[in-house]
Amino acid sequence: QQQVKQSPQSLIVQKGGISIINCAYENTAFDYFPWYQQFPGKGPALLIAIRPDVSEKKEGRFTISFNKSAKQFSLHIMDSQPGDSATYFCAARNNAGNMLTFGGGTRLMVKP
């Protein structure tokens, strides 16, 4: 019930291409869906987040698409750059508390 499933586990994209990472959840009590970016040897850092009352949020080259009925959300990285190479985690927060449940992560490599 608390799981967040993320795919793919790894992704290779050419510079300038679009990177797409997908997540699915079961718990309808989740009320906040962030994406975190993690570089090797560093802690995760918030990249972008969405609440279920909107279907899309865009910040620069990063867009979250949210499908409440399907219980799915995805991260799109437009014009992917080598500097975007990192591990990306989706997460979901239960509205009963402030705890996040994380997906398994996607290791993105953007080739120059």
Added chain:
Amino acid sequence: NAGVTQTPKFRILKIGQSMTLQCAQDMNHNYMYWYRQDPGMGLKLIYYSVGAGITDKGEVPNGYNVSRSTTEDFPLRLELAAPSQTSVYFCASSYADEQYFGPGTRLTVT
């Protein structure tokens, strides 16, 4: 602001030893968290705290203990270390939605 700081950065423990991972934040956040991250896996919540004096178990609390005597500090105690506790440990804090993570402690138990 230093944000969330963690010490040590690396540690090697022998099976059965104990240690405390330190975590401090200077943002006056009420919420603090401990996660573990195993290779190729997401983060699993070990313990969390909603304020000084209040702690609760997360998804994987066995083998760990925490305390929260001040708003700033949230140490994680490992008793009787086991190889299964080899992992990278992250501390985080939050006030509202965003959680701020420390740089992590890489722990190896052999």
